[in-house]
Amino acid sequence: MPQLPEHLLRRSAEAKAKAQGRPVEEILAEMKGEEAPAAPAQGTGDRDQVTGGEGRDLDAEAGKYGVPRPLLERAMFARAKADGTAVPAMAGAPAEQAAAVSSQASAAAAVAAPAAPVGPPPGVRTQRLLTVVKAGAIQGTGTEPQDKVNVWPHLLAIEFVALLAMLAFLTLLSAYVDAPLLEFANFNEQPNPSKAPWYFLGLQELLAYFDPQVAGVIIPGFGVAALAFIPYIDRNPSIRPADRKFAISLFTVFFVGASVLTIFGSFFRGPGFNFVFPWTDGIFFDDLRTILE
Amino acid sequence: MADGNGRVGIKEAVTGMAGHLRKSQVWNSIFRPGSPMRSDNSDSPRNRSYVVMNNVLYHLHPVKVKRHGVRLSYTLCLGGLSFFLFILLTITGIFLMFYYRPTSPQAYFDMQALATDIAFGQLVRNMHRWGAHVMVLTVFLHMTRVFYHGAYKPPREFNWVVGIVLLLLTLLLSFTGYLLPWDQLALWAVTVGSNMAAYTPVFGDQVTFALIGGIQITADTLLRWYVLHVLFLPFIIVIFMAVHFWRVRKDGGLSGPL
Numbered sequence: 388m389p390q391l392p393e394h395l396l397r398r399s400a401e402a403k404a405k406a407q408g409r410p411v412e413e414i415l416a417e418m419k420g421e422e423a424p425a426a427p428a429q430g431t432g433d434r435d436q437v438t439g440g441e442g443r444d445l446d447a448e449a450g451k452y453g454v455p456r457p458l459l460e461r462a463m464f465a466r467a468k469a470d471g472t473a474v475p476a477m478a479g480a481p482a483e484q485a486a487a488v489s490s491q492a493s494a495a496a497a498v499a500a501p502a503a504p505v506g507p508p509p510g511v512r513t514q515r516l517l518t519v520v521k522a523g524a525i526q527g528t529g530t531e532p533q534d535k536v537n538v539w540p541h542l543l544a545i546e547f548v549a550l551l552a553m554l555a556f557l558t559l560l561s562a563y564v565d566a567p568l569l570e571f572a573n574f575n576e577q578p579n580p581s582k583a584p585w586y587f588l589g590l591q592e593l594l595a596y597f598d599p600q601v602a603g604v605i606i607p608g609f610g611v612a613a614l615a616f617i618p619y620i621d622r623n624p625s626i627r628p629a630d631r632k633f634a635i636s637l638f639t640v641f642f643v644g645a646s647v648l649t650i651f652g653s654f655f656r657g658p659g660f661n662f663v664f665p666w667t668d669g670i671f672f673d674d675l676r677t678i679l680e
Numbered sequence: 681m682a683d684g685n686g687r688v689g690i691k692e693a694v695t696g697m698a699g700h701l702r703k704s705q706v707w708n709s710i711f712r713p714g715s716p717m718r719s720d721n722s723d724s725p726r727n728r729s730y731v732v733m734n735n736v737l738y739h740l741h742p743v744k745v746k747r748h749g750v751r752l753s754y755t756l757c758l759g760g761l762s763f764f765l766f767i768l769l770t771i772t773g774i775f776l777m778f779y780y781r782p783t784s785p786q787a788y789f790d791m792q793a794l795a796t797d798i799a800f801g802q803l804v805r806n807m808h809r810w811g812a813h814v815m816v817l818t819v820f821l822h823m824t825r826v827f828y829h830g831a832y833k834p835p836r837e838f839n840w841v842v843g844i845v846l847l848l849l850t851l852l853l854s855f856t857g858y859l860l861p862w863d864q865l866a867l868w869a870v871t872v873g874s875n876m877a878a879y880t881p882v883f884g885d886q887v888t889f890a891l892i893g894g895i896q897i898t899a900d901t902l903l904r905w906y907v908l909h910v911l912f913l914p915f916i917i918v919i920f921m922a923v924h925f926w927r928v929r930k931d932g933g934l935s936g937p938l
Binding site for chain 1: 725728729731732737741742743744745746747748749750752757760761764765768784785788791792795802803804805806807808809810811813814816820823824827828829830831832833834836837838840841844845848851854855858861862863864865866867868869871872873876877879880881896897935936938
């Protein structure tokens with residue numbers, strides 16, 4: 388029998404004692420496979436009169452292993468029949484019944500012979516604790532317990548404050564600075580310089596250095612593909628910065644490069660997309676025109 | 681409850697009504713058990729769990745997160761702010777749709793009317809435009825943050841790819857919206873941008889034709905980009921966002937600690 392926690396064993400024993408009308412200590416001892424306590428047994432007659440000798444005490448075994456006595460008997464008879472040996476004497480079994488069995492005249496009848504009526508009163512259903520599956524015994528998760536905090540209030544409060552701060556920032560900015568609106572769209576008058584939206588100005592800056600095929604298609608195409616495939620290219624499992632010096636350096640080059648190109652395209656390019664110094668020649672950047680004015 | 685004259689003061693009346701309201705069946709049907717809005721709520725670990733678990737929030741957040749994840753310095757809230765900006769842009773965008781016609785020259789006149797005729801029109805347009813710029817920034821910075829934390833490593837590889845798609849969709853949403861004011865800035869910025877698409881090898885002309893609905897930008901382009909901006913791209917990005925958020929939960933929440 389597996390090691391059961393004491394309190395579960397006791398609960399089971401109490402339930403059994405209540406159902407069978409026997410003292411709890413006795414059943415508990417039976418379950419633990421120990422000797423019954425010295426206290427006088429008050430149970431039903433023949434079940435408790437354990438006789439010694441070479442015979443098997445089926446009642447004790449039934450209590451010990453949690454297998455009903457009729458099943459034990461049947462197994463014993465089956466083994467005896469298979470081995471061709473005599474059935475050992477059974478403690479607690481009526482003498483004439485044992486005799487009938489030993490002559491192997493009618494084993495089935497012996498099995499069918501009713502035992503002394505024990506059990507719960509009619510109409511009461513009892514339940515038996517079959518086994519206790521300890522957590523992790525069948526399905527191990529292998530995860531270490533982690534230091535966690537409740538999302539409410541710890542995370543939600545922070546998120547809500549961040550949301551309010553962003554809303555306040557945008558409302559204030561919008562109250563004081565209008566979005567740019569230039570003259571009506573005119574197909575015949577191209578402004579100089581003509582600049583793409585600011586997030587494409589890094590690409591437009593590249594156009595000043597490379598062939599359009601390279602700057603407009605190959606570099607952004609391969610750039611996006613490389614970005615998307617980062618997890619499948621970088622096979623290093625560690626997330627510690629000390630182990631990822633190469634990956635971090637490479638990404639930093641990309642990040643700084645993209646930022647510098649965008650800032651260059653935005654602030655350092657003037658008429659004809661030629662290089663200008665914003666502090667001497669002025670800023671030619673309409674996206675933020677209303678903010679910078 | 682009553683003042684010296686035996687009358688019930690306004691403050692007491694309001695407090696009493698609020699108390700009745702918070703005990704009413706209607707109120708309790710709206711706020712599920714554990715909500716701090718309920719009158720019978722008390723602060724306990726169980727009720728803190730219920731605030732998330734008994735709530736539509738459970739689609740976004742687990743009941744508990746790793747302790748290092750709630751530090752503001754870890755995420756800078758960039759992903760959450762991107763999502764909030766998307767919601768804010770949807771709300772302000774719906775407002776703008778009431779006053780905007782994607783035809784030439786009405787589109788430009790409607791922009792002027794927003795500034796002069798419509799209550800809060802200019803404010804909402806400003807919020808929409810600045811918010812869009814900020815969203816491009818936060819999405820890009822969110823990607824950078826995720827990279828430096830190595831949060832794209834298994835099992836989160838695919839969610840990184842979904843994130844790259846979301847970045848591209850954010851850029852496309854911003855770019856399609858750029859044309860809508862129909863002023864010189866919009867027209868020529870989009871001209872420069874879509875000229876780059878013409879350099880696509882082999883079928884550059886076809887790409888440009890499909891993108892701007894013709895050989896050059898016309899009022900047809902305006903309608904096309906309007907539909908892309910207010911319907912098609914938001915529809916696509918919401919689907920990808922749903923996958924993105926779901927995978928954040930399923931892949932074990934925040935990565936780390938480092």
